Amino acid sequence: MNDRIESKIPKKMRDKAPDFVDYGKNILFEKVWRNPALTLKERSLITLSALISIGNTEQLPFHLQLAEKHGMNEKEMIALITHMAFYVGWPKATAALNIILEK
The missing domain is CATH 1.20.1290.10 (AhpD-like)
Incomplete structure (x- = not known):
């Protein structure tokens, strides 16, 4: 199973709120979701x-x-x-x- 989490971030959000997008992608989906406790x-x-x-x-x-x-x-x-x-x-x-x- 490919466990990579891909979300479709609207271009406007990527352009106007890059930190928000980065936090969601790299902290939420790459760190929080990867914690092996669950x-x-x-x-x-x-x-x-x-x-x-x-x-x-x-x-x-x-x-x-x-x-x-x-x-x-x-x-x-x-x-x-x-x-x-x-x-x-x-x-x-x-x-x-x-x-x-x-x-």
Whole structure:
């Protein structure tokens, strides 16, 4: 499995906020995500949980794709969302479920 994390950073963001892009690329995805205390699949599970908890649907498609790359299947993602519905609220879980079902 290729575990390199590639994100599509808009050119405008790369041009106007290069430090922000650098921190995300080199600190978050190269250092934090590489800490061997957790697997990439576990990190994806945690990240999806956090994004769903705060209702951040903008970042969900990227992280759902990344979770799939890290070994999570659609059944596991749906189970995660179903479980979270009871803790973070039905509307947030429904929004996340709709994004999974649109892929």
